[in-house]
Amino acid sequence: MREAGRASIIYAYESLLDRLYSKLPSRGAKASRFELPRLFVERVGGKTLVRNFKQVSDVMRRDPRIVMRYLLRELGTSGNYDEESGILTINTRVSTATLNNLTQRFVKTYVICPTCGAPDTRLERRGRTWVLVCEACGAEQPVPPL
Ligand SMILES: [Zn+2]
Numbered sequence: 001m002r003e004a005g006r007a008s009i010i011y012a013y014e015s016l017l018d019r020l021y022s023k024l025p026s027r028g029a030k031a032s033r034f035e036l037p038r039l040f041v042e043r044v045g046g047k048t049l050v051r052n053f054k055q056v057s058d059v060m061r062r063d064p065r066i067v068m069r070y071l072l073r074e075l076g077t078s079g080n081y082d083e084e085s086g087i088l089t090i091n092t093r094v095s096t097a098t099l100n101n102l103t104q105r106f107v108k109t110y111v112i113c114p115t116c117g118a119p120d121t122r123l124e125r126r127g128r129t130w131v132l133v134c135e136a137c138g139a140e141q142p143v144p145p146l
Pocket residue numbers: 113114115116117118134135136137138139
């Protein structure tokens with residue numbers, strides 16, 4: 001009776017360790033695997049073009065229109081996304097540094113899981129609430145609506 005109890009405690013401890021270790025390495029690997037491509041920005045007249053906007057959105061696994069909505073709102077300007085060419089046009093002049101900063105902020109809020117740091121997430125709309133759902137650890141984090 002006593003032996004069996006001890007064995008099950010050891011088993012529970014070992015399976016706990018297994019679960020811990022199985023989570024740890026993938027955590028670091030996933031976080032470091034994520035690299036945001038550099039934005040290819042061009043100013044044309046009074047407008048700013050992001051030529052690889054689709055590619056960057058694809059890496060983040062986000063709809064380009066959602067990323068655009070965020071950028072335009074933060075910049076307080078208008079613009080449009082051309083699905084055919086994958087180019088974002090912003091109707092004002094914006095520096096590359098500003099666009100890079102905003103995109104990094106988008107990634108931090110709407111892509112990277114705050115619990116485990118993995119980029120394997122999706123955005124879910126639940127009524128008026130937007131939730132960042134992590135496919136790596138299952139965590140859910142409400143985020144500001146877009
Ligand atoms: Zn996670």
